[in-house]
Amino acid sequence: MAVRKPLPRWADLALVPALNLTLAFVISGLVVLAVGENPIKAMGILLYGAFGYGEGIGYTLHFATNFVFAGLAFAIASHAGQFNIGAEGQAYIAGLGAIFVGLSLDQTHWLLVVPLAMLAAGAIGGFWGFIPGYLAAKRGSHVVITTIMFNFIAATFMVYMLNNVLKAKGQMAPESASVTNAGKIPQLREFWDFFGYAPVNVMLFIAILLLIGSYILLWHTELGYKIRAMGQNPNAAHYAGISNSKIIMISMTMAGAIAGMIAVNEVLGVQQRLVIDFVFGYGFVGIAVGLMGRNHPIGIALAAILFGALYQGGLELAFWMPAITREMIIVIQALVILFTGAMEGLFRVPLEIFFTKLSERKQVAKTLEKAENEGGL
Numbered sequence: 001m002a003v004r005k006p007l008p009r010w011a012d013l014a015l016v017p018a019l020n021l022t023l024a025f026v027i028s029g030l031v032v033l034a035v036g037e038n039p040i041k042a043m044g045i046l047l048y049g050a051f052g053y054g055e056g057i058g059y060t061l062h063f064a065t066n067f068v069f070a071g072l073a074f075a076i077a078s079h080a081g082q083f084n085i086g087a088e089g090q091a092y093i094a095g096l097g098a099i100f101v102g103l104s105l106d107q108t109h110w111l112l113v114v115p116l117a118m119l120a121a122g123a124i125g126g127f128w129g130f131i132p133g134y135l136a137a138k139r140g141s142h143v144v145i146t147t148i149m150f151n152f153i154a155a156t157f158m159v160y161m162l163n164n165v166l167k168a169k170g171q172m173a174p175e176s177a178s179v180t181n182a183g184k185i186p187q188l189r190e191f192w193d194f195f196g197y198a199p200v201n202v203m204l205f206i207a208i209l210l211l212i213g214s215y216i217l218l219w220h221t222e223l224g225y226k227i228r229a230m231g232q233n234p235n236a237a238h239y240a241g242i243s244n245s246k247i248i249m250i251s252m253t254m255a256g257a258i259a260g261m262i263a264v265n266e267v268l269g270v271q272q273r274l275v276i277d278f279v280f281g282y283g284f285v286g287i288a289v290g291l292m293g294r295n296h297p298i299g300i301a302l303a304a305i306l307f308g309a310l311y312q313g314g315l316e317l318a319f320w321m322p323a324i325t326r327e328m329i330i331v332i333q334a335l336v337i338l339f340t341g342a343m344e345g346l347f348r349v350p351l352e353i354f355f356t357k358l359s360e361r362k363q364v365a366k367t368l369e370k371a372e373n374e375g376g377l
Contacts, residue, residue: 004352005359011351013299017292017340019347021306024339028332035323042317042324049316050309056316058188058198062270064308065200066262068207070286071304072214073259075295077129077143079218080251081231086132086147087259088283089154094125094260096161098267099176099274102183110182114202117185117264122257128154129256130249137245143252151283162276176274185269201269203261210258211297227251259283285337292340303340310336 007016029039050060070087077084097120105113132146159174166176186202189195218224229237230247238244266278285307292306293299314329339346 003356004349005356007348007352007355011355013294013296016345016347016351017294017299017303019351020292020339020343021336023346024336027339028335031328031331031335032324035328037321037323042321045320046313046317047309048313049320050313053196054194055196055198056312058195058200059312059315060305060308061204062198062200062265062308063311064304065204065207065265066282067286067289067304067307068211068300069258069261069265070282071289071293071300072210072297073129073255073283074286074290075293075297075300076214076218076227076258077251077255078290078295079224079231080227080247081234082133082136082143082248082252082255084129084147084252084255085144085287086129086150086283087255087262087286088279088281089147089151090125090128090256090259091262091283092151092158092277092279093128093154094121094256094263095158095267095274095278097121097124097260098263099166099179102179102268102272103177106179106181106183108182110184110186113182113268114185114206114264117268118206118261121260121263123260125260125263126253126257129259130253133249133252136252137248143248155277159276162274166274174276178273179268180272183268184272185264187269199270201265203265203269206261206264210261211301215297223250259286288337288340307333307336 006012025043029043032039032042049056051057070091073087073090074084098117101113101117101120105116128150132141132143132150135141135146136143162174162176167174168177187195187198188200188202188204189198216224218228226237226242226247227250229240229242230244230251234244237247262279262282266280267274271278289300289303289307293301293303310333314333317324318326318329
């Protein structure tokens with residue numbers, strides 16, 4: 001039996017995700033058909049809602065911004081061999097840093113608020129990522145288990161803080177006071193009315209910078225080399241003199257800090273206050289974004305736009321096709337996550353077999369052609 005060869009890089013990065021995505025949409029189309037609606041029309045509405053007009057594009061980019069942060073939080077840890085499921089909790093608790101800076105500097109200027117809010121949210125989110133990293137590196141705890149548990153701890157702690165510490169006097173809702181001046185991160189519609197009422201804000205550019213910075217870090221720095229070496233072969237990295245425990249803690253801290261940018265985007269860019277469950281599941285979807293994007297910044301950017309389009313287009317679809325309820329939209333989104341994330345290797349083995357046989361046939365053809373040429377001589 002012939003040994004299967006690895007897929008060509010273009011097939012691994014483009015063909016496999018495309019096939020997974022196609023299958024997800026085919027199954028989703030069957031779901032739409034089952035409720036008596038036209039799946040082609042539904043797809044047209046979804047695409048128009050996501051990309052057909054300025055406000056829709058703005059919402060798509062807003063969702064994509066959060067998915068970039070969440071996807072990078074997963075990818076950085078993944079390159080070090082750590083499966084970070086804690087971006088949800090890391091982003092949630094980082095909201096404390098964002099709202100503290102926003103309320104404290106509400107009378108200054110947003111150019112001062114944004115970097116300080118990023119530092120504060122990044123520090124708290126990074127600390128929340130460091131603890132599971134430390135437990136994994138020093139105590140052998142499984143990072144999947146600890147990050148899941150820390151999501152629950154963060155959720156419970158934030159409920160306590162919003163009800164007993166941050167809630168403004170005379171207010172019934174479990175939320176903090178609102179920022180009204182410099183604490184509000186400017187939305188792009190304030191500079192360009194093309195985006196209508198969409199909440200996309202200057203954090204979009206921070207997301208782009210983080211994508212570029214992550215690429216430089218992972219592939220063009222010594223630390224990035226150590227992170228990838230650790231993730232690919234911990235034993236070889238150890239014998240090469242790399243401190244595996246140190247790399248685990250650094251990568252998990254960076255992952256938590258990047259996840260904290262979701263808090264800055266949502267708390268100061270959209271809500272203008274700290275509210276219950278402001279993360280809205282971005283951290284969990286970030287896992288699918290990272291997997292679908294092959295933990296590469298370019299792939300993460302494309303996957304983030306895809307999921308941003310699904311979120312925004314799904315809202316439009318639920319509005320224009322009442323038979324397709326919000327719950328069905330969640331099912332469609334879940335199918336995409338299922339086939340592009342959890343089952344992303346579904347087509348890998350058949351494709352490896354196909355490309356291996358194709359390579360063998362080409363090799364046989366070259367051998368025969370060479371034999372014929374030599375015979376002719």
